[in-house]
Amino acid sequence: QVRGVVKNENNEGLAGVSVVVKGSSTGTVTNNDGKYEIKASNGSTLVFSFLGYKNQEVKVGNQSEINLSLEVDENLMNEIVVVGYGTQKKTSLTGAVSSISSKELSVQPVISATQAMQGRVAGVSVVNSSSPGNEPTVRIRGVGSISLNPNPLYVIDGIPGGGLNTIDPADIESIEVLKDASAAAIYGSRAANGVVLITTKKGKSGKLSVTLDNYVGTQSVWKTLDLLNSAEYIKYGTALLTASGQAVPGRFTNLNTPIYEGATTTFAQTETDWQDVMFKNSPIYNSQLAISGGSDKSKFYLSLGNFKQEGILPYTEYARRSIRLNSDHNVAKFLTIGQTMMVSNDNRIGEGTAGGRSLVMNIMRMIPYWPVSDPTKLGGYSTTAQGLDATDPENPMRIVVQEQKDRINRSYKVLGSVFAEVKFTNWLKYKFTMGGDYASSIFSSFVPIYNDGNRSRPTAEVSQNRGQYFSSVFTNQLSFDKTFGKHLVSATAVAEKQDAQFKSITINGQRPDNNIKEVQGASNISGNTSLTENTLISYVGRLNYEYDSKYLLSATVRRDGSSKFAPERKWGTFPSVSVGWRLSEESFMKDLQAVSELKLRASVGSTGYNSIGDYDWQPLISANNTNYSFGNASQLASYFNSLGNTGLSWEETTMKNVGLDLSLFNNKITVSTEVYSRKTEGLLLRVPIPESLGYSNSPLANVGSMQNNGFELALGYRLDKKDLKSTFTGTFDLVRNKVLSLATANATINAGSNADFGGFDITRTEVGQPIQSFYGWQVAGIFQNEGEISAANGADGDAKTPYQNAGTKPGDIKFRDLNGDNKIDANDRTYLGSYLPKFSYGLNYAGTYKNFDFAVFFQGVYGNKVYNGTKVIGQGMLRLFNATTDVLNAWTPTNTNTDVPRAVSGDPNQNSRTSDRFLDNGSYLRLKNLTVGYTLPSNKLAKVTNNVLTKARLYVTSQNLLTFTNYSGYDPEIGSTGGNLLNGVDYGAYPQARTMTVGLNLGFN
Amino acid sequence: CDNSDLNKINPNGVTFDTYFTNDAELVAGVNSAYALLQGFGLGAREWFFLHDLRGDEMATGGGQLETPRNQLLIGVNDPGNSVARDVFTGWFRVIHRANVVIESSNKTTASFSANIKNRVAGEAKFLRAMAYFELGTLWGGVPLYTEYVKSVEGSKGRATQQEVYKQVIDDLKAAESALPDTYPASEAGRATKAAAQVLLARTYLQQGDYASAKTELEKVVNSGRYKIVDNYLDLTNEEGEFNAESIFEFVFSPSNGAFNWSGPDGDGNSAQEETIRTQEYSPIGWRNLIPSNKILANYEKTSKGDAKNDPRFDMSFWKAGDKFNNGKDVMDDNAVQGNSSTVDGKTMKISWRKYSLLYKSNAGFATSGINMRVMRYADVLLMLAECENELGNSAKAISLMNQVRARASVAMPAYPTANYPCDSKAKVFEALQHERYVELAAEQVRNLDLIRWRKNKKQTAEPISYFTANKHELLPLPQTEIDNNPKIEQKDQNPGY
Structure with missing residues (x-):
């Protein structure tokens, strides 16, 4: 008789470990505390095995107790x-x-x-x-x-x-x-x-495992721009307005006046660094309590989470509280049931914009001699007087307090599932799953009455938008899994139905005061509700076949029926097939000891994308959806605004993939690589329609195609040296995107025109080019004198027609005449680059040394471009606002060796048009994460805490500690603000923060 | 599974087949075409800008004038110009909505009462005609749709300007007979018979057909329904809306400062019925456009040898020392941003007062509910005067002009005057040009006047400084129209662009 305890890597009893006397049928499993008892004769061998752990064999000698810890299987x-x-x-x-x-x-x-x-x-x-x-x-x-x-x-x-x-x-x-x-x-x-x-x-x-994980940290902006101070601003502003023949603002020569009536300081004494005022160190906090455990009959996982992050700009934040309970129960030998359930609530205050202008933009444009607040103004914030200051920036502090603070998104979500699995035999199972996803969102908005001396809001506006989403899924699944000699066959058949429903209600009104932030006692109340529903019915089949662990075959097919499409278009079939060959299992490879795994894979298949509105094919009358006043009293009006399309169908992607998995030296080195080609047809485009058709909405149609071809590599290296255990992993991928066809052969889809950023489109999507490539003019240089301008004007034989613009003067940018017609117009625009990286990568090191642990994680992209809108704001000189110090280097007859054109208000030469001048290299390498942790020795810990604590780990982490980039804006990580075709356009994006946190992981007995 | 669950009908609206089948729905349909007049792309913003920027009444208020607007002002606008495109788009949406109504009014399955059906169809035709009049005049030949387009392939190529005007005339003749003389006060703002007649006259005038124009204008005069009101300020303030001088207005109504920025339609059923005109031009406001020195110099004044300072100068412009905000505040150049003007050799900040809300407000940012009087009786009299003069009845022309000058609050001495002797057809025309310039300043008729005088070779000198022949007569078709309309190619673009 042998007995003992099997423990895991955390020195906790491991339940369910199989203990077998080698070469016999005698066996048992460990109980909840990891204890076992088995009859084994002297000299026999016990085999301990548990999924996810390395098997261990122990020879039985004289001992009656064998205790051991199983090692996690890193294989x-x-x-x-x-x-x-x-x-x-x-x-x-x-x-x-x-x-x-x-x-x-x-x-x-x-x-x-x-x-x-x-x-x-x-x-x-x-x-x-x-x-x-x-x-x-x-x-x-x-x-x-x-x-x-x-x-x-x-x-x-x-x-x-x-x-x-x-x-x-x-x-x-x-x-x-x-x-x-x-x-x-x-x-x-x-x-x-x-x-x-x-x-x-x-x-x-x-x-039972009880863990409490906490971290708390602080975030800050990691880079700021060099903006003008008051003296520099006045110098620049004077030059800018004088050059365009405008009067210098009265304030410039009259700064010795109080910043507001009754104030003791003057404008001359005021020097506001708006970046300093707005960017702040802000807290991030997380706490999670998890309790899990169970018997071989019932297991559960319960957790409570609490997370809060404030943004690095005022009144932006995200907070989440959540509860999760997952459990599984072996009701009978043939029946398992289980569930998952999450309840969460999150609150978010996003960045507020005024007139679509970002906070960063307002920060950059605000005048340095202006005070942050002004108690004499209704609402407490002021901005420049258009007459005296000749400019009208928005006070960013007013924006966050009055356009952002009380605009809160709250959401409540319940997500859960229940399943029952019936095991008919060892090789045939049936599983029924029922899932529900309920999400309720409430956006409440209150924007107060204010008057900042320039802009004002005479009545407060209150609104609330609520949305209620519910989706249910019912899945019936039959699984077959059986080995016939060297043949392994498994098959799955699924029938599934998912219904989703979204209900919304919006209400808004106006209030005569700032006292109530709800729609109470409001005037001009208007409201709307809507309901949309969709259903997806699916039949799924999969067959896997494996011969001798060498040859692998897998085939799947799914047939989907969706309510989103017109009759006759509802059903689609999506098949795939893949094969694998594990060369390492072949006898001719067995001699190569170094190779522990080598597999070649290939697949082809088709998938769809249907993420369109629930009723997009059906055109509707917009009934009573607008109004017009007759005799100054509103009457409702109805119109017919968009064409439908009964031919609407899913986007369909065909993908081919070849992959290779290689492990060397007992899995010390792993390599996984993929090459793929992905072609999407029937792209759903809002077909741009001629203005003259008179429809406001373009109909969706399946008209385009596009390809993405790529290569991916994942590498791993494991190094165990006594106390130092290290894992290196790396990822590398490159994708090449190309548009193959659009609605018509010569169609172009332009995006990004914005008067604050030069007023021209910034990206163009056209056949033969990557999606949304940057498109604009190229800078040839700066006109240094009148002679160069008249030479350019006269190059086409007619000196009266300007080369570029009638207002071109020395110091203006000369753009490149790409079509050789000696004038600059829309036809001289060209493709300037793509926001898509040439490649992207991640490098990760994770290691432990005795009780210390480390993680170093680098992430980067290379070869992408960013349209740097902050450069347009900073040195575009469209109008008088604060700017970056670049403008001090603007061209003047005595400062000719510069790439910043002359300062002139109104930009008569359109120097700020979309051009390569504002296109920055967006490559970056970022130390995304650096962590150092220390785990207290568990035996000491147990002693010191009287066995209460089993684990205590203290760690410090920094997120975004270092960023290597040539990008000249705030942060090179630029997503899209305003549509799918504006990725990589920095309209003054909210920058990523650098985060420093300390954390504590505790495990309780 | 039950596959019938896959058949879902949008519960949030009604389909075309089931709508526009009764009187209320048909009226709602034509209302939606009116609603566009008030939208961002037309009356609320871009339409008045486009006309004003193309005339010679305006100068830039300063660097705050946005690029696409400034391009129009100095004549370097290209086919991508967003202001012009929004107006182009706005009018075509009026046409589309009017077409839906006109076609629906012929539905046999519907239960319309005859008078509503005829009137609404008449209103729709009036609006379609107004849209095509504007499009044809500003862009020349444009695609001509008399039915709404049923599929994306249904676009059309350019018609000629003559064809466009012919359609306008056909529509207006139909509208003239279908539309009532007046509406009850609760329906004020709908197109009347006189509105159709005035627009018809404008169309004839653009084509130099003075006789036909005269016929239409005389109908308006002879109806006896309209007169010159006493107070010139009542023509552009809120209190004087729908007065006896007014023939057609773009209606705005105060909605607590809510302005619909989503262009060009400005749809949506919340109360956003205001125009941003006051904010754009007012001295306390953006002051994007200010009066040109040319128009400021055109007003009669004693310093130029005229018998009297034209009171319309003070009633059209704000300047330092003027009382505003119901007399509570005094205008001060220090509070006014941007460029200065030169009047009588003096440099001062002058701003547009017409349609400015400042007369009863001092808000730094304001939108207003002041209706835009797009057709008024003074214009009718002056157009009739032009017809009479062209047809050789100078005396009649002079007396018509003098009716306008005799307005109680204006009371300018009758023509002939020292500076406007009116002793020949040409001299009468000179007086007429002056009278229209100052009487109708900033009312979006100057651009139309210049276009037709240029086209009919009535001008002795080109008033637009940047004007290039074979280019600036017309605006370029928006590039988006050329790019997206398979029936229009680059070579179909207007000359010079």
Whole structure:
């Protein structure tokens, strides 16, 4: 008789470990405390095995007690990977699937799993932008849509849904990214832009585990720009206005007046650094309590989370509270039931804009001799007087207090599922899953009465928009899994139905005072409600076949019926097939000891994308949707605003993928690489219609095609040296995007025109070019004298027609005449570059030395361009506002060696037109995360805390500690503000913060 | 699963087949075409800008004038100009909505009462005609749609300007007979018979057809319904809306400062019925455009040898020392941003007072509910005077002009005067040009006047400084129209662009 305890790496009893006498049928499993008893004779060998741990064999001698700890199996190839509607051994995988573990996810102080994914997976691009809580832009394998937002499908514990911010990243066990069609096609009409599977934590049988993880930190802006101070501003402003023949503002010569009536300071004594005023150090805080455990019958995981992040600009914040309970129960030998459930609430205050201008833009433009606040003004903030100051910037502090502070997004989400699995035999199972996703959002807005001396709001505006989303999924799944000799066959069949419903109500009104922030006692109240619904009915089949662990074949098909399309267009079929060959299992490879795994994979398949409105094919009358006053009393009006399209269908993507997985030296080195071609047809475009048709909305039609071809590489290296254990991982990916066709052969889709940024379109999408390429003029140089201008004007034989502009003067930019007609016009624009990186990469080091642990994570992109709107604001000199110090280097007859054109208000030469002058290299390398942790020795800890604490780890983390970039704006990470075709255009984006946190992980007995 | 769940009908609206089937729906339909007149692309902002920037009444207020506007002002606008495009788009949306109404009024399945059906169709035709009049005059030949377009392939190429004007005339003749002489006060703002007649006259005038224009204008005069009101200020303030001089107005109404920035339609059913005109031009405001020195110098004054200072000068412009905000505040040049003007050799800040809300407000930012009087009786009399003069009845022309000058609050001495002797057809025309310039200043008729006088070769000198022949007669078609309309190619662009 032998007895003992089997423990895990944390020195906790491990339940369910199989203990077998080698070569016999005698066996048992450990109980909840990890204890076992077995009959074993002297000289026999016990084999301990548990999924995810290395097997251990112990020879039985005289001892009656054998205690041991099982080691975690780092052998990546034995990993189990979550795939659509099931799991698969990584070795059997034939598609392109990448996994991220909970370890990688929880190391960073970020809101969501999507943020944590950045740089971790080759082929997944994550771009953060905007204020806390704004979901980052996630693209898998390039950009797959033009008019639609090409987001991946998120599936959370089997339930397709969204709102990843609401899920505490610490609750996530793993994320799987299904990249190629063979992996994703099982999600059919929603999968064309990739699928992200999120699996939340489950309880493990064994001793109750109680952990408390806390961190607290501070965030700050890591870079500011050199803006003009008062004296410089006055010098610049004088030059700017004088050059255009305007009077110098009266204030410039009259600064010795009080900043407001009754103030003791004067404008001359005021020097406001608006960046200093607005950017602040702000706190970030997270706390998570998790309790998990259970028996071999029932297991549970319960967690409470509390997260709050304030932005680095005032009154921007995100806060989340969440509760999760997941449990599994083995009701009978043949029946397992389980559930997941999350309840969360989050609040977000986003960046406020006035007239569409960002806070950064207002900060840059505000005048340095102006005071932050002014108690004599209604609302407490003032801005320049147009007459005296000849300019009208918005006071950014007024914006955050009066246009932002009381505009709050609150959302409540309940996401859960229940399943029951019936095991008919060892090889046939039936699983029924029922899932629900309820999300309620409330946006309440109150903007007060104010008068800043220039702008004012005579009545307060209150509004509330509420949305209620409910989606239910019912899945019936039959799984077959059987080995016939060397043949392994598994098959899955699914029938599924998902219904989604969205109800909204909006109400707004005006109030005569600032006392009440609700729609109470309001005048001019108006309200709307709406209801949209959709249904998706699906049939799914998958067949996996494996011969001798060498030859792998997988085929899937999904047939989707969607209510979003017209009759005759509702159904689509999305097949895929993939094969794999594990060369390392071949006898001729067995001699190569170095190679522990070598697999070749290939796949082809088709997926769809249907993320359009629920009724886009049906044209409607906009009934009573506008009004006109007759006799000054409003009458309702109805109109017919958009054409429908009964031919509307999904975007369809065909993807081919070839992959190779290689492990060397007992999995010390791992290499995984993929090459793919992805072609999307039937792109849904809002076909740009002629203005003369008179419709306000362009109809959607499946008219375009686009391709994304790419290469991905993931490398891993493990080095264990006694006390120092290290893991290096790296990801590298490159994607090339090209538009193959649009609505018509010569069609162009332009975007980005904005009067504050020169007034010309900034990107163009055209056949043969990458999507939304930057498009504009090229700078040839600066006209140094009248002679050069008249020479250019006369080059076409007619000196009266200007080369560029009638107002061109020395010091203005000379643009390049690309078509050789000796004049500059729209035809001299060209493609200037793309926001898409030439490649992107991530480098990660994780190590432990004795009780210390380290993580160093670099992330970067290379070869992309950013249209630097902050440069247009800073040195575009369109109108008189504050500017960057670049304008002090503006061309003058005595300062000719410069690339900043002359200062002249109104920009008569259109020096600020879209050109390569404002196009910056957007490459960056960022030390995304640096962590150092120390875990107190557990035996000492137990002693000191009287056995209360089992674990205590203290760590410090910095996010975005270092950024290497040539980008001259605030931050090179520029997402899109204003549509799919404006990625990489920096209209004054909210910069990413540098974060410093300290954290404490505690485990309780 | 039950596949019938896949058949879902949008519950948030009604489909075309089931709508526009009764009187109320048909009226709502034509209301939506009116609503565009008030939208951002037309009356609320871009339409008055486009006309004003193309005439010679305006100068830049300073660097605050946005680029696309400044380009129009100095004549370097290209086909991408957003102001011109929004107006182009706005008028075509009027046409589309009018077409929907006109076609729906012929539905046999519907239950319309005959008088509503005829009147609404008449209103729609009037609005369609107004749109095509503007489009044809500013852009020349444009695509001509007399039915609403049923599919994206349904676009048309350019018609000729003659064809466009012909359609305008056909529509207006139909409207003239269908429209009532007046409406009850609660319906004020709808197109009347006289509005159709005035627009018809304007169309004839653009084509130099003075006889036909005269016929239409005389109908308006002979109706006896309209007269010159006493107070000149009542023509551009809120209190004088729908007065006896007014024939057609773009209606705005005060909605607590709510302005619909979403152009060019300005749709939506919240109360955003204001125009930003006051903010754009007022001295306490953006002051994007100010009066040109030329128009300031055109007013009669004793210093030039005229018998009297024209009171319309003070009633059209704000200047330092003027009382505003119901007399509570005094205008001060220090509070006024931007450029100065030169009047009688003196440099001072002068700003537009017409349609400015400052007369009863001192708000730093304001939008207003002041209606735009796009057709008024003084214009009718002056157009008739022009017809009479062209047709050889100079005496009649002079007496018509003098009716306008005799307005109680203006009371300018009758023509002939020392500076306007009116002793020949040409001299009468000179007086007429002057009278129209000052009487109708900043009322969006100057641009139309210059276009037709230029076209009909009535001018002795080109008043626009940047004017290039074979280019600036017309605006360029918006590039978006050329790019997206398969029936229009680059070579179809107007000359010079």
